[in-house]
Amino acid sequence: MTQDSRRSARYADVVSRLRRDPFVVQTVRSTAAATLSYVVALWLSSEPAPLTAPLTALLVVQVTLYSTLTTSLRRVNSVVVGVLIAIAFSAIVGLSWWSLALIILASLLVGRLVKVEEFVPEVAISAMLVLGVTQVAHTAWDRVLETLIGAVVGLLFNLVLAPPVWVDTAGESIEDLARRMRRLLLDVADEFAGAPPVERAAAHLHEARRLDNDVADVDGALRTAEDSLRLNPRVKEGLLHRIVLRTGLDTLEICAVVLRVLTRTLTDLAKARAGDELLPRPTALVLQETAHHTADAFVSFAVLVTVSGSEEAEAAEARLAGELRAARARRGAAADLLLALALREPDRWQLYGALLAEIDRILDELDPEHRGRRLMEELDRQARERRRPLTPRRDRSAPAKG
Template structure:
């Protein structure tokens, strides 16, 4: 009964790691991790309410929500954008809102006015050369078309629109959004955990019994799928760099994009080594249709001593090594996140312990493979490829190499001046918000 509960707990923890790789490990850490979300919700809510209150004071139109919705659209459009992209998005929102105001004044919401609003918005987006932001014009127009009051004067609707846009732009200057460091570091950790999960599955299959071609093909496909997460994480890391430009919240914060980028590069190198390892072993396996009673030397390779695919001792040792590599990948992902938040001491100790265990199990596997005699050149190549792949992972995750990179990054970061030197210094409590 106890063993069953432990297996269920382990399964639940793995599922939680996949769903939220950077989840807090204690209840005490939960408020700190949710603080950024709470601040952003408060920021958007406050802007919308203030825009509505100002518009009501100017026009007296209590039932019209154009100002609140426009403020939300402007804030959303330019929250995580460079200055040029932010201006384009704000222009797209305003164009859509004004088109909707004009059509709602003339005809209200009907099937033909809806179609006309969409067509006019798309045409204006082409005229103003909004490019990738073209679809924001009809989207904004449709949202506004559904909330404006039909009996409100056109002048009041324009005032509501302008008030909402002004409040949205003002909030982006006075209370700008935080640089998305935590989001980017979470994407990097997600890559590490996805690669580790792939290795965990392979280790479980190896420990359970002789593997087949379809098993290895599945592992190779999982490793290849991790590269999609690498691309997403790379975009998130690049977004950190872009979000710092002309952002007052970047004052007083470190430029962490280099440490996230280098950590992601190390993980990508590990995934390449892992996938190459699976491909090499896949080439060593016989086809599924080969008969089990084929004599040795007739194409069947199930009797090859020392092969991690067949030999019992080698297979068990290889499974342990894959498990240890998975632990190292998870520890390295946590280290990268901790480095971005200036709290890497504990993460470094955890990674050092995992790497030491991996070195020990790799030595055991190497001794086991090399000590087995074989006249088969292909098997020697297989053994060497396995050990080389593990060595590549150890090289990519080496702590001394990582410490040198971090020292160089910190020296460059100390010499980098913020772009917005003329802006007033905000309170440190705000600047440290993520």
């Protein structure tokens, strides 16, 4: 390959990564929509500098069509409510320090009642800006017009130039999470055959705790992907895509919690051994083999829930099933050895049993049949939600995950 060819390949790779980056796409789309809305507002509004229109476009043009639509509706609603409050106050009391306090209080309360969510302050801002001018009615409706222009331009921008579908980005995030979990489990398995100091075992525990942040990051990417599938004309079976990805992440999140418990058990075992080998070598080797197959199953599971083609999915499921079979076979041998060890050292049987129970839980969570049942339960729940009549929902606290 020539130097020019390598340079072209690197350039194409950089461009491809930028086009898949939600931040870059959002920046370009927001800039274009805001500029276009300002040009349209100059034609339609009597204001010399109708900056409310591009401001609205910046706020409503989101990474996905669904979030753009919902944001634009809340934004327009907040401005209209603020304008109406300002008109009512100007007709009754005018502007003074106490009327300003009243209008802010009323705007924030009304904004909460009309459910504009993050745009509650916008209700008060619109009311104050309109109340502070002399020609209240004229300025009020100009502000509404500019807001409508920005919202409509932003919405049409996403309808004409449909935003990307971020499923691939979310899938890459899920696979990256699975690979980090694999590396951690392999590192933990390496300690079984040695005599790690407590500090090193505790370092694995801290690394497992950091997986919570990784799960949160992947959850954010997945939420963006879920929104990109809603109301997107280029996507068929969007509900199924969302549920497959969501249930896959839920499984990995549970496994991350169990992995953290496993590192806790390793740390406790290191403390109990006080510098001696954690396990006899035959037992350690069998547990290492079990952990290696289980670690590989993490990646195969992530590939299974993120691939789009049926042939790729079948291949990933076959690999996952093979790794789980191998892990369970070695797990049986490890169970016999750990039982004999617990009989010789009854004061540590809880730790040996915990090692086995935590590996069992991970294998059960990754099992394709377990995943299939969870997927069907979620599809049934979604179907029931769609058939349910619209009734007021009661607030309830979500149960904590395992």
